[in-house]
Amino acid sequence: MPLLEVNDLHTHFFTREGVVRAVDGISFSLEKGKTLGIVGESGCGKSVTALSIMGLIPKPPAKIVSGSVIYDGQDLTKLPERKLEDVRGREIAMIFQDPMTSLNPTLTLGIQITETIRRHYDVPKAQARKKAIELLDEVRIPRASERLDDYPHRFSGGMRQRVMIAIALSCDPKLLIADEPTTALDVTVQASVLDLLDDLKAEHDMGMILITHDMGVVAESADDIIVMYAGQVVEQASTLDLFDRPEHPYTEALLGALPQIEGEGIREGRLTAIPGRPPDLIDPPKACRFAPRCPYVGSDSCAEHMPELRELRKGHWVRSAHPSTERAGVRQPDRAPA
Amino acid sequence: MSVTGAREEALASGPGAAPASGAPIRQSNLWKDAWGRYVRNKAAAIAGAVFVVVLLYCLIAPFASPHDPDAVNFALASQTPSLEHPFGTDKFGRDLFTRTALGGRVSMLIGFGATLAILLVGVIYGAISGFIGGRVDNGLMRFLDALYGLPYLPFAIITLAIIGRTNTWTMMIALSIASWFTTARIVRGQVLTLKENDYVRAAKAVGARWYRILGRHLLPNTLGVLIIAIFLELPGVILGEAFLSFIGLGISPPDASWGAMAQEGRTVFRSHPTAIIVPSVAIATLVLCANFVADGLRDALDPRTRET
Numbered sequence: 001m002p003l004l005e006v007n008d009l010h011t012h013f014f015t016r017e018g019v020v021r022a023v024d025g026i027s028f029s030l031e032k033g034k035t036l037g038i039v040g041e042s043g044c045g046k047s048v049t050a051l052s053i054m055g056l057i058p059k060p061p062a063k064i065v066s067g068s069v070i071y072d073g074q075d076l077t078k079l080p081e082r083k084l085e086d087v088r089g090r091e092i093a094m095i096f097q098d099p100m101t102s103l104n105p106t107l108t109l110g111i112q113i114t115e116t117i118r119r120h121y122d123v124p125k126a127q128a129r130k131k132a133i134e135l136l137d138e139v140r141i142p143r144a145s146e147r148l149d150d151y152p153h154r155f156s157g158g159m160r161q162r163v164m165i166a167i168a169l170s171c172d173p174k175l176l177i178a179d180e181p182t183t184a185l186d187v188t189v190q191a192s193v194l195d196l197l198d199d200l201k202a203e204h205d206m207g208m209i210l211i212t213h214d215m216g217v218v219a220e221s222a223d224d225i226i227v228m229y230a231g232q233v234v235e236q237a238s239t240l241d242l243f244d245r246p247e248h249p250y251t252e253a254l255l256g257a258l259p260q261i262e263g264e265g266i267r268e269g270r271l272t273a274i275p276g277r278p279p280d281l282i283d284p285p286k287a288c289r290f291a292p293r294c295p296y297v298g299s300d301s302c303a304e305h306m307p308e309l310r311e312l313r314k315g316h317w318v319r320s321a322h323p324s325t326e327r328a329g330v331r332q333p334d335r336a337p338a
Numbered sequence: 339m340s341v342t343g344a345r346e347e348a349l350a351s352g353p354g355a356a357p358a359s360g361a362p363i364r365q366s367n368l369w370k371d372a373w374g375r376y377v378r379n380k381a382a383a384i385a386g387a388v389f390v391v392v393l394l395y396c397l398i399a400p401f402a403s404p405h406d407p408d409a410v411n412f413a414l415a416s417q418t419p420s421l422e423h424p425f426g427t428d429k430f431g432r433d434l435f436t437r438t439a440l441g442g443r444v445s446m447l448i449g450f451g452a453t454l455a456i457l458l459v460g461v462i463y464g465a466i467s468g469f470i471g472g473r474v475d476n477g478l479m480r481f482l483d484a485l486y487g488l489p490y491l492p493f494a495i496i497t498l499a500i501i502g503r504t505n506t507w508t509m510m511i512a513l514s515i516a517s518w519f520t521t522a523r524i525v526r527g528q529v530l531t532l533k534e535n536d537y538v539r540a541a542k543a544v545g546a547r548w549y550r551i552l553g554r555h556l557l558p559n560t561l562g563v564l565i566i567a568i569f570l571e572l573p574g575v576i577l578g579e580a581f582l583s584f585i586g587l588g589i590s591p592p593d594a595s596w597g598a599m600a601q602e603g604r605t606v607f608r609s610h611p612t613a614i615i616v617p618s619v620a621i622a623t624l625v626l627c628a629n630f631v632a633d634g635l636r637d638a639l640d641p642r643t644r645e646t
Contacts, residue, residue: 089543093543102539102540103537104537
C-alpha cells in the first residue's frame with residue numbers, strides 16, 4: 001500500500017474574476033522511503049497541491065472541489081479540521097520556502113521546537129527540551145544546547161531552514177513535504193540543506209515530496225518526478241528516465257533552459273528560453289494547455305482536444321500529442337538553433 | 339557539508355554572537371531597545387517621571403499626612419497654602435494636600451479600571467473579528483461602525499442613569515461602555531496582518547490549534563500596540579470622569595475625586611481660587627503626561643513610524 005495516494009485532485013480558487021483552476025486533476029502515489037519531485041514554473045499549482053494535501057489552503061477562496069488524498073487508509077480531504085490538526089506535524093510535516101519568516105521572531109527556538117513536540121506527545125518539558133537538543137544536533141546546528149535559547153534573528157538563512165527541518169521532524173512524521181526548501185537560500189547552502197534532507201529521509205525512513213522549480217534540485221534527490229504545467233501533470237517518470245529521455249515538449253524545454261557544465265553529448269550554444277507565458281487558469285480552453293507555446297504544434301488536434309495522460313512506456317506517462325519518441329525524425333522543432 | 343556548515347556558522351556568529359570563550363554578551367531585546375529609545379525622548383521621559391511622581395503622591399500622601407481628610411473644621415476654612423497645609427484647605431477646612439491625593443486615587447482607579455475594561459472588551463472583540471475573518475469580520479466591523487455613532491459622554495450619562503447608582507464601579511462601566519471601539523479596531527487590524535505571517539502558517543503545518551496560534555503568535559505581538567492604547571485611552575477616561583463628577587453626575591461628596599473637588603471649589607472660586615486650581619492642575623498634569631507618555635511609547639516600540 002502506498003504511503004500517500006492523491007487521486008484526481010481538483011483545487012479551485014473562487015475569485016471575483018472567476019474560478020481559478022489552480023490544481024486541475026492531479027494524481028500520484030508515493031511509496032514509503034521514496035522521494036517524489038514535483039517541478040514546474042511559478043503558478044503551475046505545485047504549492048497548492050502541497051497545501052491541499054495538508055489541508056492548509058486558504059478557504060475561502062480556495063476549495064478542494066473533487067478528488068481524494070488517501071493517507072493511511074483515510075481521505076484527508078474529508079477529515080474534520082480537528083482530526084486534520086492531529087495529522088499535521090505528527091504524520092505529515094511541511095517545510096516552507098522562506099526560512100527567514102517561517103520562525104516567530106519573538107519566541108526562542110527552544111519554545112518553538114518543544115511546543116511542537118508537546119503538541120503531539122504528552123511529555124514533560126525537560127524531556128521535550130532534551131529531544132529538541134537532539135534534533136538541533138541532528139540537523140547539524142553546532143552547540144545545540146547553547147543555541148536553544150537563542151532567538152531566530154541570531155541565525156542565518158541556512159541555519160533557520162535547518163531549524164525548520166528540525167521542527168518538521170520533531171514528531172517523527174512519516175511524510176515530509178518540502179515546498180521549495182532551498183529557493184530562498186544561497187547556492188552553497190542549498191546543496192548542504194538538500195544533502196541533509198536526503199540523509200534525514202533515509203534515517204527516518206520517511207516519504208518525501210520535494211517541490212521545486214529547479215530541475216537540478218530534483219535530479220539529485222528524487223526517485224520519481226512529476227512535471228506540472230497549468231494545474232495538470234504533463235509528464236511523470238522515474239528521474240533517470242525523465243532526464244534521459246524527456247518526452248513532453250515542456251520538459252524538453254525546461255531541460256534546455258538548464259545550463260550543463262559537463263557530461264557526454266553536452267549541449268552547446270545559448271540556453272533556450274520558453275516563449276510565451278502559461279495560460280490564464282480562469283476558464284482555460286479545452287485544448288492542450290501547452291499548445292500556444294509548443295514548437296511542435298501543427299495543423300492538428302492540439303488546439304481542439306486536451307491530450308490524455310498516457311503511458312508511453314512502462315512508468316513513463318506523458319500528456320502530449322507530440323512526445324519526442326513519436327516525432328523523432330518526423331518533425332523538427334521550428335526554433336532555429338542558435 | 340561540514341565545510342559549508344562551518345562557514346555558515348561563522349557567518350551566523352557575526353557581531354553580537356557568543357564568542358567561543360563564553361564571555362558575557364549583550365543580548366539586544368525589544369524591551370531594552372525600546373527603553374533606550376524612550377529615555378532618549380526628553381518630553382516623554384519627563385512626562386513619565388511626573389506621571390510616576392503623581393501616582394506615588396496619590397498612593398503615599400494619605401498615609402503620611404497628619405490630617406484627617408474628612409475632618410471638618412470651619413476654623414481652618416479656605417486657607418491659602420502654608421507649610422502646614424501645602425495646598426491650603428477647602429471651605430470646610432479639610433486639608434487639600436491629603437484630599438487631592440485621595441481624589442487622585444479615585445480618579446486613577448476609575449481611569450485605570452475603565453481602561454482595563456476597554457482593553458478587555460476591545461481585545462476580545464477585535465481578536466475574534468480579525469482571527470475568524472471573512473463574513474464574521476465584516477459583520478462585527480459594520481456593527482462597530484454603527485456603534486461609533488454613539489456620542490461618548492451622553493452615552494456614559496445614560497448608562498449611569500440606567501444603572502441608577504453612582505460609585506467607582508458604575509463609573510468604570512459607564513466610561514468604558516462607549517469607548518472600546520478604537521481598541522477593538524486596532525487589535526483587529528493587528529491580528530489581521532499578523533495571521534498572514536509565514537510563521538503562523540508554519541505553526542499550522544505542525545498541527546498547532548487555533549488557541550495556541552492566537553495566544554502564542556498573534557496576541558503577544560499586539561502587546562506593543564496595546565501598551566500605547568492604554569496611555570491613549572487613559573487621559574480620555576480621566577477627563578470623562580472629571581467632567582461627569584464636575585457636573586454632579588459622578589462621584590459625590592464626601593467622597594473625593596478630582597472632578598468632584600473642582601466642583602466644590604467652583605462655588606468659592608472668587609474668594610478662594612486655590613480650591614479649584616489644585617484639582618484642575620492635577621487633572622491637566624495627568625492628562626498631559628499620559629499623552630506624552632503615549633507618544634514616547636509609540637516611538638519607542640515602533641521605531642519605523644518615527645519621523646526624524
